[in-house]
Amino acid sequence: MSDVAEASSSGGETSQTGAASDQMWIVGIHMTKFGKRPDDDVVDLASEAALGALDDAGMTVKDVGVLAAGNLMYAAHGVGQMLQKQIGQTGIPVYNVVNACATGATALRTAIMSVRSGEADVGLAVGVEKIAGAGLLSGGSRASDSPTWEASGRFGAVASTDGRIGTEIMPGVFAQIGMEYGHRYGGADFELFARISEKNHANSVLNPLAAYSKAMSLEQIMGDVMIAYPNTRPMCSANCDGAAAAVVVNGTTLKKLSLEQQRRAVKVSASVLTTDPWEEACQILPNVNTLTKNAAETAYEAAGVGPQDLDLVELHDCFATAELVHYDNLGLCSEGGAVDFFESGAPFRDGSMPVNVSGGLESKGHPIAATGIANIWEVATHMRGEAGDRQIEGAKVGLAHVIGLGSACGVHILERAA
Amino acid sequence: MGEAIPLVDYLVLGNDPHLEANECVACGARFFDRRNACASCGAINSDGSGFKRVELPATGELTAFTIVSFAAPGIEVPFVAGVVKCGGTSVRANIVNVSPDPEHVATGMQVSLTTFGIGEDSEGTEAIGFGYEPADEELRITDDAIEKAEANS
Structure with missing residues (x-):
């Protein structure tokens, strides 16, 4: 540990890969098949991801100095320790983290911060969720049903407000977010949002790990069950089971690894987490825009790159209506230009700025806490040139974005080693 | 006839029903819930003097909406949920007395506050x-149209 701290303080030291000692690297990463996994419990999935990432890094659990475990549904149960009890109880510190849909990104960032601080040389981050068939997720503000009206809670509500005063279901919240963008800048209608979904479903055909690898026509998408206008069912992310994990090291540790490991290492040029600063209306309809803009700006500055340098982007398309606003929020287009950006063909996989070539959450699936590391896995796999049929040729720089309502936003920028 | 109670405490009943917000005395930020402090400027509300009740205009502009087809038991679907900007303050609400389809609801439309009973207790x-x-x-x-629709449902 002291070696790392010393090397960090000297700064600027480089290896053959150009790795500064305080530069963070992903040396192992794994994503499980997403979908319905009835025979696997949450620990099976977490184990599969963690052991897969360690194997990819050429390491064992004994090399790991810190574990960050992200999970939403079993958050009170200590999924990190449950995982250790299966794959290795080595006595290392465990951080169980929960941060809505940004939980996975938060776990990764926690492992990164721990390694960067010198607490450990090797960090393992795991995100896992088991929610196949969970149905509609909502904010859940329910008042108790007593025989007489009784005001309770911070709004003095005498009955549940969800459905009586607006909606808390996620497809409805994000529908309004997309519609608000359309109100402000114009050009966004049902068909445009459905075409975004059509793009992502088409991309999923090339992703064997996606929960749904099936192209859908615009007619099919628009004609499917309406959940919350303008989001039909295929325009919503799929609740499913899955896990992803990553092994992170600093530059000093990387230099001790084999040349092959160094070649496959992916540089973490930025790891940023933000929450939403107060703005008018932000407690009425969640503002997913400002915190994403803030995270992106901070990440670009930290990485020393701009949106124009990105070869691919995995962004949080929890609903088709969300993808549109994040083109703008991540600076992929000029302010207010998200519709034109989409119409230009840029975010298609053969376009100038491919977005969600994995198929996105709408088809890949959205096992909540796994998503924030699965997005990193997708980008990292392209950086390594190992994405097979869906490889974006020559990809050198990529960005992964997640947002959890409440709100939390994680943005990571990754770069190819050499 | 029994008494009436508002669904939420920021709905003020009477001859002129309206909504009231809690406005931060220091910075003017508005909230609808009970406040410990101001999320905008941080001003503390320890003795209740940090905020004042302000009445919102009864009309506003619809700035975002969705038409929800699935909801908890007891909530009729489809219904229109949206955000209404009332004199600079955004309000979360349902859009009612309108056909719940995109041909009859659009952002930018002017809307006005209305109240209605949602049920009686024991x-x-x-x-x-x-x-x-x-x-x-x-x-x-x-x-007439509402009654007809209810008769058909």
Whole structure:
């Protein structure tokens, strides 16, 4: 540990890969098949991801100095320790983290911060969720049903407000977010949002790990069950089971690894987490825009790159209506230009700025806490040139974005080693 | 006839039903919930003097909406949920007395506050909810149409 701290303080030291000692690297990463996994419990999935990432890094659990475990549904149960009890109880510190849909990104960032601080040389981050068939997720503000009206809670509500005063279901919240963008800048209608979904479903055909690898026509998408206008069912992310994990090291540790490991290492040029600063209306309809803009700006500055340098982007398309606003929020287009950006063909996989070539959450699936590391896995796999049929040729720089309502936003920028 | 109670405490009943917000005395930020402090400027509300109640205009502009087809038991679907900007303050609400389809609801439309009963408790007290209806009376669904729709459902 002291070696790392010393090397960090000297700064600027480089290896053959150009790795500064305080530069963070992903040396192992794994994503499980997403979908319905009835025979696997949450620990099976977490184990599969963690052991897969360690194997990819050429390491064992004994090399790991810190574990960050992200999970939403079993958050009170200590999924990190449950995982250790299966794959290795080595006595290392465990951080169980929960941060809505940004939980996975938060776990990764926690492992990164721990390694960067010198607490450990090797960090393992795991995100896992088991929610196949969970149905509609909502904010859940329910008042108790007593025989007489009784005001309770911070709004003095005498009955549940969800459905009586607006909606808390996620497809409805994000529908309004997309519609608000359309109100402000114009050009966004049902068909445009459905075409975004059509793009992502088409991309999923090339992703064997996606929960749904099936192209859908615009007619099919628009004609499917309406959940919350303008989001039909295929325009919503799929609740499913899955896990992803990553092994992170600093530059000093990387230099001790084999040349092959160094070649496959992916540089973490930025790891940023933000929450939403107060703005008018932000407690009425969640503002997913400002915190994403803030995270992106901070990440670009930290990485020393701009949106124009990105070869691919995995962004949080929890609903088709969300993808549109994040083109703008991540600076992929000029302010207010998200519709034109989409119409230009840029975010298609053969376009100038491919977005969600994995198929996105709408088809890949959205096992909540796994998503924030699965997005990193997708980008990292392209950086390594190992994405097979869906490889974006020559990809050198990529960005992964997640947002959890409440709100939390994680943005990571990754770069190819050499 | 029993008494009436508002669905939420920021709905003020009476001859002129309206919404009230808690406005931060220091910075003017507005909230609808009980406040410990101001999320905008951090001003503390330890003795209740950090905020004052302000009345919102009864009309506003619809700035975002969705038409929800699935909801908890007891909530009729489809219904329109949205955000209404009332004199610079955004309000979350349902859009009511309108046909719940994209041909009859659009962002930018002017809407006005309305109240309605949502049920009586065991002592006969009626809870009163609120929503916004199109300011343009031609866009409102008439009582006849509502009764007809209910008869068919």
